[in-house]
Amino acid sequence: MPEAPDRIAIDERAAQVRFRRALTLMGFTLLVPGSAQLVAGNRRVGRIAVRVWLATLAVLAFLGVRLLLDKSFALGLALNPTFLLVLRLYLITGAVAWAALFVDAWRIGQPLSLRLPHRRAVVGVNGVLCFSVAGTLLFGAHLAAVQRDWLTMFADGELGAAHDGRFNILLLGGDSGADRWGLRPDSMTVASIDATTGKTVMIGLPRNMQNFTFRKGSVMDEQFPKGFGGEGRYLNGVSTWAEDHTDLFDSDTPGIDATVSAIEGITDLRINYWVMVNMKGFRRLVDAFGGVTLNVRQRIPVGGLGKDVTGYIEPGERKLTGYQALWFARSREGSDDYSRMARQKCVMTALLTQVSPKQALTNFQEIADASSAMIKTDVPGGALGDFAQLAMRARDQKVSTVSLVPPQVNTANPDMDKIHAMVKAAIDRAEGKAPKPAKAKKKPAKVTGGSVGSRNDGYVANETDDVAAAC
Structure with a gap:
């Protein structure tokens, strides 16, 4: 005998109610994990989950307020290995627990009491929510792990003391093979950073400098008390000489240590830390950022010297790949060392100003991998947070520059006292302790120093270590 219409209607409404109840329980779990259990399940589990959720919201609110008050706070957390480890474990645990709460909410919804279409819909919705939430948390845990692994390239320890109120960081750039870290660096720049204000002075040193003296008392000073001179001996060859005489050094990085002592002798600054940038890794980094x-x-040759040139980067506004950016920074064909120094500054400045948070997040894995392949340094991991705060203070301030190039400096026979005075004056001007010098009209300079790939025959070049002139 067929069921009465009223009975059918009642059953239909009951089925709809059960279906909506099942969806509601999953919605509760999405908005407030544990709330479904408080309403219709294991209340003890529900109370624990809700308390954890409320504590998480409180921590997020606290962090949000701190970020509004101190933007460098986020950088400090991102550079803290302990925080990253805790965050990773929390996200993994949260992903598993939240997924379990979704499954339990589905159970509480009594899926076997639902009609087949409703049951399928509930399974589908629960699966989407479960995998979406857990997947997002696990991806966050992965990013935390990548960031923490990236930090392992830095040395152990905390930030050391500043010298005369400044941190002096030596930035070295050059090519390397499988075991050629630090050999014949192509570019050398000292970033002198005020330990309080973050005001920065960039000191550029040409690789073809000769007859300079080393820091007093250093290994290299003992070997070359009258200066590093002679046929084929240039600043970028100090590293090679040291690597050929490793028995003189009590270090795993004799080439870099020797170069540091040379830079200290030339600038009269004590170097706190050094950073070696592998230009092949730099190519990967630019590609990870999506180009620059x-x-x-002017037209820049690509591929090498003379017959090895395979193409050109034409004048105009160009978006360069990693390969092109590398050749823009390093090309020697038709250029002098000072032009290359300026172009290298162009690329680094462009990267710093053009990278967006969206790009950094989207390509985080590639950027971290490229950075690890690109950089070797003795900067301690414990100093990263302090340097991040200094960077935040310095970002709106103008970076001062001084370049030890002709015509101010004779690279073949430099006046060391004059160079020391130039560096001191640049730092004093950056600190507001000295008047700015009157702008002098640039004029051609006779380049008397030379290097591998550059000329040493009285070639006359313009002083082009000027970012505005190069890019």
């Missing part, structure tokens, strides 16, 4: 846009002032 530069205003190319």
Whole structure:
């Protein structure tokens, strides 16, 4: 005998109610994990989950307020290995627990009491929510792990003391093979950073400098008390000499240590830390960022010298790949060392100003991998947070520069006292302790120093260590 219409309607409404109840329980779990258990399940589990959720919201609110008051706080957390480890474990645990709460909410919804179409819909919705939430948390845990692994490239320890109120960081750039870290660096720059204000002075040193003296008392000073001179001996060859005489050094990085003592002798600054940038890794980094846009002032050869040139980067605003950016920074064909120094600054400045948070997050894995392949340093991991705060203070301040190039400096026979005075004056001006010098009209300079790939025959070049002129 067929069921009465009223009975059918009642059953239909009951089925709809059960279906909506099942969906509601999953919605509760999405918004407030544990709330479904408080309403219709294991209340003890529900109370624990809700308390953890409320504590998480409180921590997020606290962090949000701190970020509004101190933007460098986020950088400090991102550079703290302990925080990253705790965050990773929390996210993994949260992903598993939240997924379990979704499954339990599905159980509480009594899926076997639902009609087949409703049952399928509930399973589908629960699966989407479960995998979406857990997947997001696990991806966050993965990013935390990648960031923490990236930090392992830094040395153990905390931030050391500043010298005369400043941190002096030596930035070295050059090519390397499988075991050629630090050999013949192509570029050398000292970033002198005020330990309080973050005001920075960039000191550029040409690789073809000769007859300079080393820091007093250093190994290299003992070997070359009258200066590093002679046929084929240039600043970028100090590293090679040291690598050929490793028995003189009590270090795993004799080439870099020797170069540091040379830079200290030339600038009269004590170097706190050094950073070696592998240019091949730099190519990967640019690609990870999606390229870099530069205003190319003149045609730049690509591929090598003479017959090895395979193409050109044409003038105009160009978005360069990692390969092109590398050649823009290093090309020697038709250029002098000072032009290359300026172009290298162009690329680094462009990267710093063009990278967006979205790009950094989207390509985080590639950027971290490229950075690890690109950089070797003795900067301690414990100093990263302090340097991040200094960077935040310095970001809106103008970076001062001084370049030890002709015509101010004779690279073949430099006046060391004059160079020391130039560096001191630049730092004093950056600190507001000395008047700015009157702008002098640039004029051609006779380049008397030379290097591998550059000329040493009285070639006359313009002083082009000027970012504005190069890009």
